[in-house]
Amino acid sequence: MKLLITGGCGFIGSNFIYYWLKKYQGDKIVNLDALTYAGNVDNLKDLPNRQNYEFVLGNICDPQIVDEVMKETELVVHFAAESHVDNSIVDSTPFVKTNVLGTQVLLDAALKNGKKRFHHISTDEVFGSLGPNDPPFNENTPYDPRSPYSASKAAADHLVRAYWHTHQLPITISNCSNNYGPHQHKEKLIPLFITNLLQNKKVPVYGTGQNIRDWLYVDDHCSAIDAIISRGKIGETYLIGGKGNKEKEITNLELAKKLIELLGRDESLIEYVTDRPGHDFRYAIDDHKIRTELEWQPQINFEEGLKKTIEWYKI
Numbered sequence: 001m002k003l004l005i006t007g008g009c010g011f012i013g014s015n016f017i018y019y020w021l022k023k024y025q026g027d028k029i030v031n032l033d034a035l036t037y038a039g040n041v042d043n044l045k046d047l048p049n050r051q052n053y054e055f056v057l058g059n060i061c062d063p064q065i066v067d068e069v070m071k072e073t074e075l076v077v078h079f080a081a082e083s084h085v086d087n088s089i090v091d092s093t094p095f096v097k098t099n100v101l102g103t104q105v106l107l108d109a110a111l112k113n114g115k116k117r118f119h120h121i122s123t124d125e126v127f128g129s130l131g132p133n134d135p136p137f138n139e140n141t142p143y144d145p146r147s148p149y150s151a152s153k154a155a156a157d158h159l160v161r162a163y164w165h166t167h168q169l170p171i172t173i174s175n176c177s178n179n180y181g182p183h184q185h186k187e188k189l190i191p192l193f194i195t196n197l198l199q200n201k202k203v204p205v206y207g208t209g210q211n212i213r214d215w216l217y218v219d220d221h222c223s224a225i226d227a228i229i230s231r232g233k234i235g236e237t238y239l240i241g242g243k244g245n246k247e248k249e250i251t252n253l254e255l256a257k258k259l260i261e262l263l264g265r266d267e268s269l270i271e272y273v274t275d276r277p278g279h280d281f282r283y284a285i286d287d288h289k290i291r292t293e294l295e296w297q298p299q300i301n302f303e304e305g306l307k308k309t310i311e312w313y314k315i
Contacts, residue, residue, distance in 0.1 A: 002075075003027060005077050006077070009031065009039035010039050010183075011184040012221060013080070022048075028053070030054045031053065032058050033058075038084075060105055061097055067112065070112075070113045074116065075117045076106065092149075100155045100159070104159055111167050119173075120160040122176075123175055123176060124137055129283075131282065138289070157175075172233075174238050177213070177242050182308075183218075183312075196269075198263065198313065201269070203259075203260075203270055204273040206276055207272070207275035209270075209272065212283070213283055214283060214284050216240060217242060220298035221240060224240040231294045238290045241284075253270075258306065
């Protein structure tokens with residue numbers, strides 16, 4: 001099979017390419033990436049079977065390039081996105097262009113070239129913010145995005161779903177919890193905390209640090225996407241969580257303290273900073289659907305994943 005991966009030089013996309021080519025060694029991957037600040041070709045420098053891999057420099061908003069790479073594709077896995085919430089607050093324009101218009105260009109090309117199988121990667125942030133006692137998000141949770149980033153991803157989700165209902169384009173969508181692991185850009189919370197602590201710098205914790213998240217190790221995310229592509233029902237959405245082994249959700253302050261403990265640093269390195277506008281209080285995922293229907297579950301518990309991530313950033 002020949003796959004088109006968008007944003008494959010980014011964090012999750014590059015990990016997915018490693019995962020897929022290791023498991024499906026006869027498949028071929030075309031990686032379309034614009035190499036924005038978050039994309040790095042070195043993320044894929046250790047690919048063992050590069051004869052099955054092709055990199056194309058290009059933007060998903062360019063219909064000509066997208067149409068060309070789509071022609072021989074059998075499966076599209078769409079990772080490419082502007083994804084940093086803080087940046088979207090400063091300037092939402094790149095988020096609307098890439099996440100909404102770019103997705104529309106891809107969908108049109110997939111439709112034009114024979115209704116290609118299309119899997120869209122989204123986020124739990126489209127569902128908004130939970131209170132401390134609210135039930136977790138599930139596939140029927142109403143959309144309620146709170147940031148320009150999450151609003152742009154919500155719009156993309158609606159477009160993808162509309163192409164299924166209107167054109168019968170064979171799509172699936174996955175909304176995942178916060179990812180962490182190797183290759184993640186240092187602007188994100190866990191790599192920022194790790195790299196700062198490795199240099200004995202302070203870690204900036206928003207507000208009082210009580211915001212709650214559920215964390216998904218990137219390899220587990222890749223295996224979940226594989227399960228959806230292989231066994232998922234066309235037109236369906238699947239939520240992917242990372243709590244496995246009955247792990248509890250964790251506050252940002254607890255996360256900072258856990259990383260300090262694992263790195264042998266002192267809690268005096270915690271620095272409380274002004275909270276960002278519209279900061280969602282809590283995300284939590286009910287992933288019963290993917291666990292029962294597709295028999296998927298995460299394999300990496302949180303502390304093990306943090307240790308693996310720390311080792312990668314030490315290199």
